[in-house]
Amino acid sequence: MSTPNFDQLLEAGCHFGHMKRKWNPAMAPYIFMERNGIHIIDLYKTQAKLEDAANVLRNFAKSGKKVLFVATKKQAKEILAEKAQSVGMPYVIERWPGGMLTNFPTIRKAVKKMASIDKMAKDGTFDNLSKREKLQITRQRAKLEKNLGSIADLNRLPSALFVVDVAKEHIAVAEANRLGIPVFAIVDTNSNPNDVDYVIPANDDASKSIELILSTVCDAINEGLAERKVEKADEKASAENGETPAPRREGSRRRVSRHAETAEAPAEEEAVAAVEAPEAEAAE
Secondary structure, eight states, X not given: OOOOOHHHHHHXXXXXXXXXXXXXXXXXXXXEEEETTEEEEOHHHXXXXXXXXXXXXXXXXXXXXXXXEEOOSHHHHHHHHHHHHHTTOOEEOSOOOTTTTTTHHHHHHHHHHHHHHHHHHHHTGGGGSOHHHHHHHHHHHHHHHHHHGGGTTOOSOOSEEEESOTTTTXXXXXXXXXXXXXXXXXXXXXXXXXXXXXXXXXXXXXXXXXXXXXXXXXXXXXXXXXXXXXXXXXXXXXXXXXXXXXXXXXXXXHHHHHHHHHHHHHHHHHHHHHHHHHHHHHHO
């Protein structure tokens, strides 16, 4: 995993914040200076924070955890969808359905409804319906696909949330905080970083900035997934060969200790005999 250097972050425009009058005072530690009424973000801090977040996300992916990506703003939608699909992670790019995390069972029911409509189409039940019913079900399926199609594979609550704009996705962040789900986010100078566990201070409006950060994060997740694949292959190979490394080592240690004990016993007897012999001679 290669974290973008200072020049790459500068070229992508990650340093541009919002106008001074729109700033959030909590972002002061991440602001380098103000120029022409616009805050400039400290890119050295961006680089360090991005590296930390990427390492944590890599470990999440390595342990098989799911990360939900969220971005409903126009300039981030397509980029986020492409990057999330490349690593096989769920994402939300349309309107955030309220209660998606806090009322997850209901959302799962809607996803199951979508699956049941697909099943109807496959087994021929759909063809027996009237024209009007077909039209209603088709529209319902299209609506569900638009809003929930990207999270169809999400069978349980995600282990983490990655948000592009904290101010716009405040409902998603609030739900994650309520459930104790860690939040990773690109945070601009007009947003509150206190609700975010892993802050990446950067421009969340420029598409180049968003793409660079998402690419770095997704590369880290890919590395984690690759490591997990290798570990699983090793485990499978060892299982096929009938290897059980841990118990064997313990058994060998026990055997060694037993041999040592049996070897020590005669040695101790000899030492005692050697000590007692001169005493016996002296007594004689």
